[in-house]
Amino acid sequence: DSGVTQTPKHLITATGQRVTLRCSPRSGDLSVYWYQQSLDQGLQFLIQYYNGEERAKGNILERFSAQQFPDLHSELNLSSLELGDSALYFCASSVGIGVPGLTIYEQYFGPGTRLTVT
């Protein structure tokens, strides 16, 4: 158990709908990362938040958005869902953001939310 929690565990919804995935980081961790894992694309980095602010963006679609709240939990919002959005969505957390050349923080992954779009 990494200490990172994600809800829900499974989600089945229809195309065109909108869903919200929730993540609570490990106690004391300020940085939250979102990833998408599908069979054909592998694990893809989506977005990172640090202490409430967006800090890095990866391969995140415009239909997707995220935010980190003052209590440090984060939500990933997926809208206008398509069949291809079916995947496992992971959240990870780390202590800090890292300062280039000085500090590097390892990430701990939550159990994931499996999204099925029908």
Added chain:
Amino acid sequence: EDKVVQSPLSLVVHEGDTVTLNCSYEVTNFRSLLWYKQEKKAPTFLFMLTSSGIEKKSGRLSSILDKKELFSILNITATQTGDSAVYLCAVMYSGGGADGLTFGKGTHLIIQP
């Protein structure tokens, strides 16, 4: 474009064998290379490598990074069926004051009894 390539994609060996998994990368502003083990759930952290030539060990697993040739290897000795998993290599890079992370597609390791 940043990329991380793992080989082989899949590997089947007998219990007790030694395996070597490879990860090569091309990223700008490299910071560290990470190895994860993923079974039927979330990836679990194995190693973080930042310096070239320094081996990291944890039990039967070890890993080393070559920053000149841009690759890393993960060795598993005396393999056990519990080592069966997908092993993911990821490279952390810095850009715009934050870290990004690019994953390889993984090596699917199957250990047969």
